[in-house]
Amino acid sequence: EDQVTQSPEALRLQEGESSSLNCSYTVSGLRGLFWYRQDPGKGPEFLFTLYSAGEEKEKERLKATLTKKESFLHITAPKPEDSATYLCAVQALDSNYQLIWGAGTKLIIKP
Amino acid sequence: DGGITQSPKYLFRKEGQNVTLSCEQNLNHDAMYWYRQDPGQGLRLIYYSQIVNDFQKGDIAEGYSVSREKKESFPLTVTSAQKNPTAFYLCASSDSGVYGYTFGSGTRLTVV
Numbered sequence: 001e002d003q004v005t006q007s008p009e010a011l012r013l014q015e016g017e018s019s020s021l022n023c024s025y026t027v028s029g030l031r032g033l034f035w036y037r038q039d040p041g042k043g044p045e046f047l048f049t050l051y052s053a054g055e056e057k058e059k060e061r062l063k064a065t066l067t068k069k070e071s072f073l074h075i076t077a078p079k080p081e082d083s084a085t086y087l088c089a090v091q092a093l094d095s096n097y098q099l100i101w102g103a104g105t106k107l108i109i110k111p
Numbered sequence: 112d113g114g115i116t117q118s119p120k121y122l123f124r125k126e127g128q129n130v131t132l133s134c135e136q137n138l139n140h141d142a143m144y145w146y147r148q149d150p151g152q153g154l155r156l157i158y159y160s161q162i163v164n165d166f167q168k169g170d171i172a173e174g175y176s177v178s179r180e181k182k183e184s185f186p187l188t189v190t191s192a193q194k195n196p197t198a199f200y201l202c203a204s205s206d207s208g209v210y211g212y213t214f215g216s217g218t219r220l221t222v223v
Binding site for chain 1: 115117142151152153154155156159161169199201203205211212213214215216217219
């Protein structure tokens with residue numbers, strides 16, 4: 001069964017303290033892996049798409065990486081405005097373009 | 112600016128009532144989706160449509176209905192058969208799904 005697991009469920013960091021969020025997946029064949037950011041009471045906002053193992057993408061303080069079994073979202077020197085829930089989703093080759101979602105990691109950056 | 116508009120932002124439903132959530136997009140995307148989000152859970156797919164006048168059930172379609180009469184619009188009706196409708200509802204669209212989804216700002220539905 002196709003599945004996505006995100007860890008940890010919640011992460012509290014001090015401003016400037018770098019860390020990583022994990023997204024582990026099992027899927028028959030990967031078409032793409034997606035990272036989204038969601039603020040409270042709002043819809044998810046697209047961050048990155050990764051397609052193959054070894055691929056990396058960066059945006060400001062965020063960098064996403066991909067292996068054959070998991071993806072990491074690295075956050076470098078975070079600021080309080082980076083506080084949000086980060087969602088991971090995968091799209092399988094035989095999925096008719098449907099996404100399978102993880103439950104998310106709630107990130108809190110304290111000033 | 113192109114995007115997805117969901118309305119209303121907040122909706123209250125009485126027991127036994129049907130309510131309709133609106134979703135309109137001006138991105139010229141072919142595919143549209145409805146998700147339900149509950150605290151601590153991932154997004155769960157209710158219905159999706161890849162072309163006008165056609166739609167498919169997702170994982171939790173019971174108690175919900177949709178229509179897709181126009182490319183731009185994909186309204187969701189929460190019927191009285193849905194026993195636990197209190198949740199955050201998200202509409203999304205995609206250009207064939209390959210490049211990710213664009214989401215609306217959501218509708219929070221509460222049963223009173």
